Amino acid sequence: xxxxxxxxxxxxxxxxxxxxxxxxxxxxxxxxxxxxxxxxxxxxxxxxxxxxxxxxxxxxxxxxxxxxxxxxxxxxxxxxxxxxxxxxxxxxxxxxxxxxxxxxxxxxxxxxxxxxxxxxxxxxxxxxxxxxxx
Numbered sequence: 001x002x003x004x005x006x007x008x009x010x011x012x013x014x015x016x017x018x019x020x021x022x023x024x025x026x027x028x029x030x031x032x033x034x035x036x037x038x039x040x041x042x043x044x045x046x047x048x049x050x051x052x053x054x055x056x057x058x059x060x061x062x063x064x065x066x067x068x069x070x071x072x073x074x075x076x077x078x079x080x081x082x083x084x085x086x087x088x089x090x091x092x093x094x095x096x097x098x099x100x101x102x103x104x105x106x107x108x109x110x111x112x113x114x115x116x117x118x119x120x121x122x123x124x125x126x127x128x129x130x131x132x133x134x
Contacts, residue, residue: 042066
């Protein structure tokens, strides 16, 4: 009986602390972006990120290093918002990046990292520009 009570308390506590996934409609859609020298010195990155309904995401990007070598990759993943934060799970490495985000008056979204690749990191800042539909 005592074990059942303890297990019940653990289950209740887990349910109370579980993160509720939300999908902020202001960040849904397709966006483009770029950055230079932010995560890797001498590296330029260009991307298109589509955040779809129910948390599905597609990220396509091109990276060019200082020697002019080009690499490109497409990633599928998941996204959600909770408590004013943006979460991005990359299926490639099963790691969730966490950002503060701000939807600008233009519809663009500014991101500021909190945690990247499982490590605390508040140095990465970029803006996704909304791709306007015809």
